[in-house]
Amino acid sequence: MSTLRFTLIQSHLHWEDSVANRTMFEEKIKGITEPMEIVVLPEMFNTGFSMRPNVCAETMDGDTVAWMKRIAAEHKIILTGSLMIREEAHYYNRLLWMQPDSKFGTYDKRHLFSYGGEDKEFTPGGKRLIAQVNGWKICTMICYDLRFPVWSRMATENDYDVLMYVANWPIKRIGAWKALLQARAIENQCYVIGLNRIGIDGNGLHYPAESCIIGPLGDIMYSKPELDDIVTIQLDKHVLNDLRASFPFQKDKDEFIIL
Numbered sequence: 001m002s003t004l005r006f007t008l009i010q011s012h013l014h015w016e017d018s019v020a021n022r023t024m025f026e027e028k029i030k031g032i033t034e035p036m037e038i039v040v041l042p043e044m045f046n047t048g049f050s051m052r053p054n055v056c057a058e059t060m061d062g063d064t065v066a067w068m069k070r071i072a073a074e075h076k077i078i079l080t081g082s083l084m085i086r087e088e089a090h091y092y093n094r095l096l097w098m099q100p101d102s103k104f105g106t107y108d109k110r111h112l113f114s115y116g117g118e119d120k121e122f123t124p125g126g127k128r129l130i131a132q133v134n135g136w137k138i139c140t141m142i143c144y145d146l147r148f149p150v151w152s153r154m155a156t157e158n159d160y161d162v163l164m165y166v167a168n169w170p171i172k173r174i175g176a177w178k179a180l181l182q183a184r185a186i187e188n189q190c191y192v193i194g195l196n197r198i199g200i201d202g203n204g205l206h207y208p209a210e211s212c213i214i215g216p217l218g219d220i221m222y223s224k225p226e227l228d229d230i231v232t233i234q235l236d237k238h239v240l241n242d243l244r245a246s247f248p249f250q251k252d253k254d255e256f257i258i259l
Contacts, residue, residue, distance in 0.1 A: 001134040004162075005037040005231040007077075010211045010224060012199035016056050018046040022067050029075060030060065034232050038133065042166050042197040043080025044145050049083075049168035049201060051117050053091035058085035068098040076100045078133065082109070082142050082166055090123040095140050095166060097131045109142040112153055118144075119218045136161050136237065143167035146180045146194070150258065154188050157250045161240055164193040168201070171208040178212060178223070185214040189237050189244050198226060216243050 009193050014020035025041060043049065047056045058064050064083050072079040072241065082095040093109040108125025112118040128151075131138045133186055139160040145151055146165050163184055169177045177194065185192040191214065198209040213222040213233050222231055244250070 001136075002237045003234050004133060004136045004205050004237070005035060005232055005234045006162075006193055006213070007032060007036045007039045007230065008193065008195045008211055008213070008222075009039065009041055010195065010198060010209045010227070011042065012228065013042065013045065013048040013197055013201070015202035016052065018056070018058070018064055021046045022064060026067075026071060028230060029071060029077075032230060032232070035130065036077045036232065038078045038138075039075075039164060040164065040193065040195045041079070043082045043168045044084060045081040045094065045166075046083050048197075049116070049205075051121050053084045053086065053121050056211065057086040057091050059086055063247045064166045065096065065098075066124055068096055068104075069102045071131045078131075080140065080164075080166070084122075091116070091121055092125065093122050093142060094125075095129070095142055097129060097140060099129065105131055105140075107140045107142070109145065111148050113144045127241075130160050138162040138164055142164045143169060146177070146184065149184065149187065150256065152188070153256070154190075154250065154253070155256075155258075158244065160188075160190060161237065162191045162193060162235065163188060165195070167194060167196045168207060169196045169210075171206045174208050174210050178210060178220075181212050181214050182218040182220070185216055186218040189216050189240075189250060190192045190248070191216060198228065216240055222229050228236055 070238040079098045085092045085094040097105040106131035152178040181194045194212045
């Protein structure tokens with residue numbers, strides 16, 4: 001299909017309260033009246049960016065994964081966002097890409113935010129997830145990954161069409177957030193989606209949202225600061241294909257292998 005719809009839920013989060021966050025997001029999703037295809041929730045959407053996985057992490061058989069399966073099935077959507085997952089002795093900041101048939105893909109955050117101690121609590125991932133929907137390819141990333149362009153760079157021509165980041169990105173570095181989202185769009189000639197939370201977390205950090213949808217030329221198609229907001233945008237594959245055909249910059253990129 002030539003179009004694909006993303007619904008971004010830019011929201012505050014209840015600190016370390018998975019039940020309250022699931023209830024809140026379920027109400028928000030139920031209130032959306034326009035057609036939905038892919039619904040995007042923030043990083044650690046059920047807890048906030050807590051460094052207490054020993055308290056907050058769930059298993060893949062836990063309540064939040066079951067909730068994602070139910071919501072995706074009931075609304076016939078793909079539902080995505082990250083949460084803390086425990087597997088044996090390891091904790092992961094894991095994004096789930098939940099389909100309405102309960103099949104799902106996962107991406108474990110590769111770049112752990114050492115400045116905030118994330119590297120001391122979580123295990124990094126080592127494999128990207130590029131999901132496919134109706135002829136579209138979506139590369140999924142989490143927050144701090146945005147600062148490391150090699151990890152998201154297309155390994156071959158037109159690896160993906162949409163590069164998506166879910167985040168808890170604080171106000172002190174929000175200028176970098178917007179600049180890097182635009183850079184990733186320009187250098188990869190793709191749409192970029194960046195969903196950030198708003199509000200104050202349990203550590204007193206302020207998140208200003210500024211979620212963005214960026215076109216393949218780096219143009220900002222949507223951005224909203226400091227407000228709870230829900231936006232649905234329809235992306236057009238013809239626009240992307242025409243741009244890539246007119247400006248075939250990917251043919252000149254450097255070849256590389258990530259070890």
